[in-house]
Every structure is written in structure tokens, then in C-alpha cells.
Amino acid sequence: MQNINKVKILYFSLLITFFFGAKLSAQEEVVKLHYYNENNNLQYLILEANRKEAKILTPLPNKEYKVFLNTNDSSNLISAIKTDNSGRAKLFFPISLKESWNNNSEHTFIVEENEKEIISDFIINKAKIEIDTFTSDEGQKSIKAIVTKLVENKWLPADEVEMKLGIKRVGGILPAADEQSYTTDSSGTVVAEFKKDKIPGDENGNITLIAKVEENENFGNLSTEKIVNWGIATQVDSTFFEKRTLWSTRFKTPYWLLTLAYSIAIGIWATLIYLVYLVVKIVKLGNE
């Protein structure tokens, strides 16, 4: 009987250990590094720290990390950072690492937390993206983007790179043609016909073309922009908000709406006040 009880206790202990063990292991710290190269002249890194629990990622704020270039010597320290409320931190390369950065075509980034290496295999091959435009004899405007990678100090075409090519708008990239994304050919080139002829630009008709490679496993995030005069010039009507319209401020409400709304509200509330007066009269009659 005692043996059976012991077995039960052991069984429950194992069950509890397994349950809590599973619970603890279900929580996982996920740290990711992202490399960016904007307009081929601004390189930086973004570190993202999250806690993963039941497939839900929760940002980890105020976490401290050290990020190194190639080796984790103090001389190769890019930056010691602390994550913000969204669990992110942005790092720029210090001037002291310029030579080391320029001398190699491929770099490894190392992330340490409390002197412990947590990322050591984030390797980036230096690459750049260029954007150009041309017009065919038939008058068809096109956008051309070329992706090149640095191999032994030579810029060579990068093929099979997926990218977006289009017009920079608020909130995203509007594709220049029907395709949502493009892949570079053996010469590292993609060409997209510009089919958004009637797109509004700024007051001079300027629009910004953009070529963007996102989260490429070799090159990270690359983007470059070019301003062209392909849009329709938009004239900003400065008197627009001065008019009494349904979309203007509350001080510019149309008179017809003011009259209608206030007439209804006053009519109904005047009747309600009269009804309250009747109730008061009933009260007074009872108290006489």
C-alpha cells in the first residue's frame, strides 16, 4: 500500500516537474538582427528582442546587448545598446570601424548578452542597389534597378534577388506595373514598365521611385530612391478648408446643417422641458 502511495507521489512529482518545465521552456527570448543599407550610403543595424510564448511575441524593453563586427574584441564593438519600449534598438557604425568595414566584402555580426554570445552567425555580404530610368522609342517610360554584390573588391551582378520596384507613397510602395515584386536576372537587373501615368505628384509633378530588397539572407535590406518628374502636378487649394463644408472644422459647419440640426434638437428638447414642467406640476398638485 505504502509502495503504491510512493509511486503515486513520484508520478505526480514527475507530472508537476514536466508541466512546469514545459511552461518554462515554452517561454523563449528571440533576438534578431537586421541590416539596412539606404541609398548605398547609410548603413545601420536594428536589433529586435522579443519574448515568445505560445506563438505570441512580446517586445522586451530595456534589455542590454553588445554588438560586435567580425570578432567580439572590445576594439570591434559597434555599440552597447538598450532596447526601447518596442524591444528595438538602432545601431550605427562608429568611425573607428571604418577601415575594418571597408576592407572586407563580407562581415559577421556578433551579439552578446551578459558576456554570452547569442548571435554569431549573422553574415552580410556587402551589396548595393541602383535605380535608373529610360524611355523607349515608343515613349514607354521604364524603371531599371541593378543589384550588385562586392566579391573580392569587385562589384558583380547579384542574380535571383527578389525586390519591390515602384513609387514611394505614404504607407508603402505602389507597384509601378502590375507585378507586386521582381527577381533580378543574371545581370542583376530588373526592369519595370511605368504604367501609372496619371499618378499625382507634388506641386511640380515630382514622384519618388524606389527599389527595395527586403530581408535577403545574404544582403539584408537594401533600398534606393530616385526623384523623377513623371507625376501630375497637384495644386494645393489653400482656400479649401476655409469653405463651409461637411469635412471642414466645427467652426466651418454649413449653415443648412446648423439650422437643421439645431432646429431638431431644440424642437425635441423644448418638448422634453415642457414634459418635465408637467411632471413638476403633478408633484406640486400632490403636495398642495
Add this chain to the structure above:
Amino acid sequence: MENSNELSDSIITQNLLPKKFGKRGMLWTSILVAICILGMYAYYRQLRYGLVVTNMRDYVSWGIYISNFVFFVAISLVGSLITAIFRLINVEWSTPLTRIAEIIAVSAITFASIIIVVDMGRPERFMNLFLHGRIQSPIMWDVIVIGTYFFISLLLLYIPLLPDLKILLQQKDKNPNWLNKLYSFLGSFWIGSRLQIALSNRAIQILCILIIPVAFCIHTVTSWLFATTYRPGWDSTNFGAYFISGAFLVGSGGVVVAMYIFRRYYQLEKYITEQHFEKMGKIVVLLCLIYLYFNVNEYLVPAFKMKKAEEKHLNELFTGDFSTMFWFAVIIGMIIPIITLIFKKGRKPFPMFIIGSMIVVGAWFKRYLIVTPTLLNPFLPMQDIPESYKHYFPSWEEWAIAMGSLAGVLLFITFFARIFPIIPIQETITEENAKHK
């Protein structure tokens, strides 16, 4: 004859006086209180951590709270149907139902106002709506009309209650002290003089006329919150009438459920008779048919045209992610009630109770379907959005708050029935006496 009338008056009074909770009443109230407390805890968490505890994101910014709000506004319209419209067209059999309808209206509109504040990320800025409000915005119209409708409904509940308060004060020895104080505060001035009755009748008549356009306004304006946009599923000229017909249906369904419960647990079979269910059944089937007609218009016409923007939305409703909920709402909220209620046997109390419950549940899901799927299909989708923006299922906090508000409505009605007569005593006596003359 006079003696028999006096006797019947006292029997009516005894039958209709509010009753203390029994064991079942206490259990029912405790469950509702527990759900409300859970809802309040969830709201505390929302205030503490912000709207991020909900699953509403940039796409679905009106989730279960606004669905609940539309549902409450809809169900509150029944006050104007049963109290006002029936009174104005001299439907005498509706007397036992008027107070049930009116208390449903008042409690629903109260919680509609509360749930709107719950939906606000920063409720302490509520006053800004009045300080900086634009009369051009349908949201502003909604706030004004809800306030007005609440006040009218409250008056329409209170003024007909005055003669009953006098009766309640005559039974002082049967009531606890605090209740007598409450009755005195609310109606000790009512002596039932001819002048008081004349003034009260005039006030009720005016209220009955006034509440109808205001009730139409409240739900039309609520529908315009959606219909004044271009979004698929909302861009409709049919929306005002569609919402009002749905509101009358869900309100009537709610009244039928309440009729059955009060009749059964307060032993009111003599007052809420099978005839009442028979007549309400005919009204409900008519309202179901009208609402079905508007639904056919609302979905069939856009589906016939299948404009690009509408296509994804309609496919999601008919065969996609929301299809189970959509057909569930249509079948249990309209089709089964119509099929059941066209037969006399279907208009008996118990089948009516089941059908009433189905209509209310179906109507709740219908509101959810009006609000959420449209928001998941924006005209101008954002790029690179997190996965959580593309789907919506309420978080436990949202469910707890929504269920807490539904429990709050039921608790409000339960407490009202504990304190005040749920069937007007004086009116019932007057009608009975008129029958004997």
C-alpha cells in the same frame, strides 16, 4: 358586484406586486453579478494597460464593443414599438407588455452608452466630444440622439409608474424600509386626482408621439455611422430601414423571452396569456419577413453586381471565414422563426420563448457580421502589416466586457422587477373594471 370588483382589485394587486427573490432568483442574480465583476476586472485591465489588451488593431478598430453597442441600440427600440405605437393605435392587449418593453429599452440604451465609453482608449477625454465636437459628424448625432432617447424612455417608464407607486406605498408593511423610502421619494406626491391623471395622460400621449421619430432617428443615425462611408458592406442606401426593421425584430424577440420568463417565474399566466404570445407571434413573423426582405436587398443586389471591392467581402460572408456565422445568423435569426411562427402551434408560449431566444442570439451575431468583416477589407490596404492586423477574434478581456455588459442589462431588468411591478397594476385594474361595466 362592487364587492367582487374590490376583491378582484386586491387579487390583481397581490398578484402583481414585486416579489422577493427565491433561491432561483438569488442564483440567477449571483451569476449575473459574477459576470459583471469579471467584466469590470477586464475593463480595469483595459484601463491599466490600454486598448492593446483587446485584439483590435489598425484594421479592425471597431470590434465586439461596437457590435454590442449596435445590438443594444437595436433592442432598445422595442420601447417605442410596444409602448408608443401600440398605445397610439389603441392596442389594448399590449398593457401587460408595456413596462417589460420600456425597462428593456431603458436598460439597453444605458448599456449602449456605457459600451461606447468602454470602446474609447482614453475615456477621460470623453468630454472633448462635446467641447470640440463637430456637428458634421454622424458620431456627434449619435451621441445627441442617444441622450435624447434615454431621457424620453426614462420618462415613459416613470410617468406610467406613478399610480403603481401609490399602490406600493399602500402596502408599506410588506416592504422593507429602504423600498418604502424609495417609493416615497419617487411617487409620494401621487394622489390620483383628476387633474393629476389628466396631466399624466397628456404627458404620456406627447411622449408616445415624440419617441417614435426619435427612435427612428437613433437607429437610422447608428446605421449612418456605417453607411456614410464607401466601405464594402456598409455603402448602402438601404441601411437605415434595414437597421430599423432588424431593431424592431430583435426588440420583439427580447420582449417575448422576457414575457415567458416573467410569466413562468412570477406566475403571471392570468395576465400574460397565451393570446399575448399568439398576437406577439404574428407581429414577430411579420417583422421577420420584413427583415428578411431587407436582407435579401442588402446582399442579393451587391452579389448580383459583384463589384470588385464588394467581392471579397461577400465571398467571405457567403462561403469564406465568416460563412458559418453568417448562415447561422440568417437561419436561426430569420428562417427558422418564420417557418415556426406561421403555424399556430409555433405561437404557443414555450416555442415562442425558444424562437425569441434564437432571434436575440441571431441578432447579436448579425451585428458582429455587420461591423467586423468589412473592417478586415480596407480599400487601401497597408503594406508589411503584422499578421495580427489581418484577423480579428476578440480577446478574453473583450469577451468578458461584452458579456459583462449583457449581464448588466439583465441585472438591471432583474432588479427593476424586484423593486417595481413588471405589469402595470393600476392600468390592469382599470381595464378589468372597464370590462365588468
